Amino acid sequence: xxxxxxxxxxxxxxxxxxxxxxxxxxxxxxxxxxxxxxxxxxxxxxxxxxxxxxxxxxxxxxxxxxxxxxxxxxxxxxxxxxxxxxxxxxxxxxxxxxxxxxxxxxxxxxxxxxxxxxxxxxxxxxxxxxxxxxxxxxxxxxxxxxxxxxxxxxxxxxxxxxxxxxxxxxxxxxxxxxxxxxxxxxxxxxxxxxxxxxxxxxxxxxxxxxxxxxxxxxxxxxxxxxxxxxxxxxxxxxxxxxxxxxxx
Amino acid sequence: xxxxxxxxxxxxxxxxxxxxxxxxxxxxxxxxxxxxxxxxxxxxxxxxxxxxxxxxxxxxxxxxxxxxxxxxxxxxxxxxxxxxxxxxxxxxxxxxxxxxxxxxxxxxxxxxxxxxxxxxxxxxxxxxxxxxxxxxxxxxxxxxxxxxxxxxxxxxxxxxxxxxxxxxxxxxxxxxxxxxxxxxxxxxxxxxxxxxxxxxxxxxxxxxxxxxxxxxxxxxxxxx
Numbered sequence: 001x002x003x004x005x006x007x008x009x010x011x012x013x014x015x016x017x018x019x020x021x022x023x024x025x026x027x028x029x030x031x032x033x034x035x036x037x038x039x040x041x042x043x044x045x046x047x048x049x050x051x052x053x054x055x056x057x058x059x060x061x062x063x064x065x066x067x068x069x070x071x072x073x074x075x076x077x078x079x080x081x082x083x084x085x086x087x088x089x090x091x092x093x094x095x096x097x098x099x100x101x102x103x104x105x106x107x108x109x110x111x112x113x114x115x116x117x118x119x120x121x122x123x124x125x126x127x128x129x130x131x132x133x134x135x136x137x138x139x140x141x142x143x144x145x146x147x148x149x150x151x152x153x154x155x156x157x158x159x160x161x162x163x164x165x166x167x168x169x170x171x172x173x174x175x176x177x178x179x180x181x182x183x184x185x186x187x188x189x190x191x192x193x194x195x196x197x198x199x200x201x202x203x204x205x206x207x208x209x210x211x212x213x214x215x216x217x218x219x220x221x222x223x224x225x226x227x228x229x230x231x232x233x234x235x236x237x238x239x240x241x242x243x244x245x246x247x248x
Numbered sequence: 249x250x251x252x253x254x255x256x257x258x259x260x261x262x263x264x265x266x267x268x269x270x271x272x273x274x275x276x277x278x279x280x281x282x283x284x285x286x287x288x289x290x291x292x293x294x295x296x297x298x299x300x301x302x303x304x305x306x307x308x309x310x311x312x313x314x315x316x317x318x319x320x321x322x323x324x325x326x327x328x329x330x331x332x333x334x335x336x337x338x339x340x341x342x343x344x345x346x347x348x349x350x351x352x353x354x355x356x357x358x359x360x361x362x363x364x365x366x367x368x369x370x371x372x373x374x375x376x377x378x379x380x381x382x383x384x385x386x387x388x389x390x391x392x393x394x395x396x397x398x399x400x401x402x403x404x405x406x407x408x409x410x411x412x413x414x415x416x417x418x419x420x421x422x423x424x425x426x427x428x429x430x431x432x433x434x435x436x437x438x439x440x441x442x443x444x445x446x447x448x449x450x451x452x453x454x455x456x457x458x459x460x461x462x463x464x465x466x467x468x469x470x471x472x
Contacts, residue, residue: 002254002255007271011274011352011358015361018277021278022332022335026304030305
């Protein structure tokens with residue numbers, strides 16, 4: 001079998017030329033288009049990936065913000081609750097203190113009013129008692145001479161120094177004798193001079209307010225022996241006892 | 249004495265150079281493929297590829313994928329050579345079915361030229377990828393005792409490549425011609441359909457084997 005060298009060489013050259021031609025007119029443009037399309041696809045994919053990542057970032061941001069909002073809401077609610085609780089406690093304390101104060105004031109006022117009412121009642125009772133006693137004593141009538149005798153005895157019972165002080169250093173001693181009913185002063189002048197141990201210038205006077213009894217007005221001292229004085233002392237003593245009880 | 253049917257008939261001569269039928273047929277196929285490529289790639293777009301562009305991209309990507317899977321490497325540097333090999337072989341093998349034409353690959357010169365290009369191409373790619381010394385050392389692998397056998401296998405592989413292609417295409421055409429001369433017009437049609445399939449299969453086998461040889465040379469796959 002004969003092999004033609006020229007044909008072999010020409011076919012080899014032909015094929016190499018065809019390789020160059022197809023490389024230039026077929027492979028290069030087609031591969032370029034495919035590469036460009038792949039690049040475009042990759043570009044779109046990259047953009048989509050970037051958008052997806054951005055969306056993920058935004059989603060994460062929103063989730064974080066939402067979580068932050070929930071935490072902030074819880075914190076604010078807790079703070080509001082605490083503030084409300086503190087305010088409520090403060091208001092309750094204030095109201096309790098105000099109520100206690102009002103109660104204490106009311107109690108004090110009530111106590112004061114009660115004490116005043118009691119004092120007034122005692123005063124009225126004492127006044128009523130003394131008035132009643134005065135009326136009864138006045139209706140029963142009294143013996144002024146007996147009271148005057150008792151007064152003279154009490155003068156006699158005084159020490160000398162006090163009797164001297166009663167006299168006020170005057171002679172005759174000016175004594176004003178007040179009685180409920182008029183008395184004959186002569187015997188009583190003698191009785192009184194004997195009790196004082198000095199002469200007496202006796203002046204008689206009347207005072208129905210004494211109920212019963214006498215008052216001896218010395219120069220500096222008044223010696224009272226009468227129901228008026230006794231009732232006044234009893235009233236004063238009753239009133240003083242009431243005040244002591246009320247303050248206790 | 250009649251001329252052997254295996255001898256390429258001379259169409260014309262250019263000085264001392266006889267231009268034979270397979271060369272002229274190859275020129276026609278080159279013109280056809282180049283014109284088709286130019287026409288098909290005139291209006292390539294990225295956004296809205298047409299039907300022609302879609303088919304074109306499908307062909308190129310399929311070739312790229314097949315070569316890449318065979319070589320287990322990026323096929324882009326080898327696509328012009330191997331892709332053109334397949335396209336040329338497919339059109340050349342099928343051209344024999346056209347009335348009045350004879351497939352260029354039915355002549356041993358064409359098959360030998362292609363096998364020679366594959367042989368030289370694998371050496372060039374191997375040296376570029378691995379360096380001259382490393383590439384030459386590969387022939388002494390796994391032991392220097394195998395160096396003569398390895399060198400011989402390089403040549404015999406190319407030889408078998410060319411003879412396989414030549415024998416298949418040539419025999420197919422002969423069978424069709426004999427049947428046609430004996431039985432009439434439509435009888436060889438099934439044989440022509442078979443030849444159509446055989447032509448594509450031979451193109452595929454030649455291209456895949458070339459990819460395997462070049463892959464073995466560059467080291468992306470184990471040398472066969």
